[in-house]
Amino acid sequence: MSQQARRRTFLRVATAAAAITALLVPSATAAPRPDPVRHGLNALVRTDHVPGALATVTGRDGRTLTYTAGAEDGQVRIGSNTKTFTSVVVLQLVGEGRIGLDTPVDTYLPGLVRGEGIDGRHITVRQLLQHTSGLPDYEADVTDAILGRRYLEPRDVLDTALRYKAAFPPGTGWAYSNTNYVVAGLIVQKVTGRPLAEEIDRRVIRPLGLRHTYFPAPGDTTIRERHPEGHHQDSPGAPVRDVTDIDPSAAWAAGQMISTNSDLNRFFTALLTGGLLRPAQLAQMRTTVPLGDSGAGYGLGLMSRPLSCGGLYWGHGGDITGYETRGGVTEDGRAANVTVTIDPTDGATAKHVEALVDTALCRSA
Secondary structure: OOHHHHHHHHHHHHHHHHHHHHHHOOOOOOOOOOOHHHHHHHHHHHOOOOOOEEEEEEOOOOOEEEEEEOOOOOOEEOOOHHHHHHHHHHHHHHHOOOOOOOOEHHHOOOOOOEEOOEEHHHOEHHHHHHOOOOOOOOHHHOHHHHHOOOOOOHHHHHHHHOOOOOOOOOOOOOOOOHHHHHHHHHHHHHHHOOOHHHHHHHHHHHHHOOOOOEOOOOOOOOOOOOOOOOEEEOOOOOOEEEOOOOOHHHOHHHHOOEEOHHHHHHHHHHHHOOOOOOHHHHHHHOOOEEOOOOOOEEOOOOEEEEOOOOOEEEEOOEEEOEEEEEEEEEOOOOEEEEEEOEOOOOHHHHHHHHHHHHHHHHHOO
16 A cells, blocks of 8 residues: 555544544533533522422432532431331231231220211221321421420320311321321330330331431430521511421321431332332332322322323322422332422422422433
8 A cells, every 4th residue: 555545544544533532522612411400409499499409319220319409418307208117117017917907096096096076996007097087187286396396295296186076087088187197106106015216217227227317216306417407487488497406296107207318219219129018018008099180199108199201200208397308219210309498388399399309200211
């Protein structure tokens, strides 16, 4: 080959190599692709005026990304996500033959659940876990106790609830009520002879290695590890107060626990993949009643919600003074959890948080 021919061959190879490199390496001047999760967190802070927001997203490959906006990452009060932990313990006891899902509450707590239109002889354990018991809620009556750091026994909040009449006869409707889970927690304690917190720790937290998750002890108003501050607003436009330190005892089996976004992702992933319950009990937990025309359903302490990209995800969510949390996992192993460091005074922010969970799960599809 002549020198001129070799030069022409070299130029053709160099040109081809340059073209391949251009396809594989982004241009130095190209703008980076915006991250929709980070954008969504920033929007919650800017537009919804939440003091801070944080998220953890896990893809099918197990890769985890953590985001924050206006807040540090860390432990938060997870509110009603606690219900899923309580339900898991109840269903484990069902699998052991120690509790019956369709057994009346009175079998375990004779004479305790009585009120106007309320009779524990006609309410089953399943109806407690699925919010179809008709038991009235007590939440509106205990906010002052939570903010005032006043300790309440489970029986105190149950007595508060039983001052009201039943929402409907058992099994004839659906209404979310924290009272259901207070009664479920009392059943766990009666059957096991141990505090609910110990049973959750022994049966769920330690086996899964949830190192940042715990059930606060009576009188514990703090959050143990690094954490963002929690905030509260009495009404839209009212001053925002730091309410990080509260007494969550009024929430008890319905909402007292503390965790992190990462630990919640691990918990719900393990639950849905059979790491906590036998197949029969997991199937019962995933059997839902529809929640209006939203496409969502409520099982036994577990909710399903539709995804905009198809399919659905399983989780719960939680609100407690200072924090709001939403998230869950998909059938194929994606997981996302988002927390804002305020308990919003309207439903708009909660919808925006749920929309961000949808964005995170669909992005990782």
